Amino acid sequence: MRRVDIRDLEISGLAELADVWTDASRPPAGRLERLIERTGNPYCFLVDGVPVKISFSDENRTLKEALLHYLAHGDP
Numbered sequence: 001m002r003r004v005d006i007r008d009l010e011i012s013g014l015a016e017l018a019d020v021w022t023d024a025s026r027p028p029a030g031r032l033e034r035l036i037e038r039t040g041n042p043y044c045f046l047v048d049g050v051p052v053k054i055s056f057s058d059e060n061r062t063l064k065e066a067l068l069h070y071l072a073h074g075d076p
Helices: 028-039 063-073
Strands: 044-047 050-053
Touching: 028 063
Parallel strands: none
Antiparallel strands: 044 050
């Protein structure tokens, strides 16, 4: 999923991030699961209708690890 070119995606198939973000009171792993369930592809989504693709410079860390860290600590 992370290797997909966002220009090749159908924008209508991308989830709006504001619509899928979950309750901050849930544990980080639960929030991550919910994000993946609702977006289908957590690397590509919309923010106010604009297509966004995220990537991480640390190739040794998975998306799950990076998101769990962010959700737990609030910093990359």
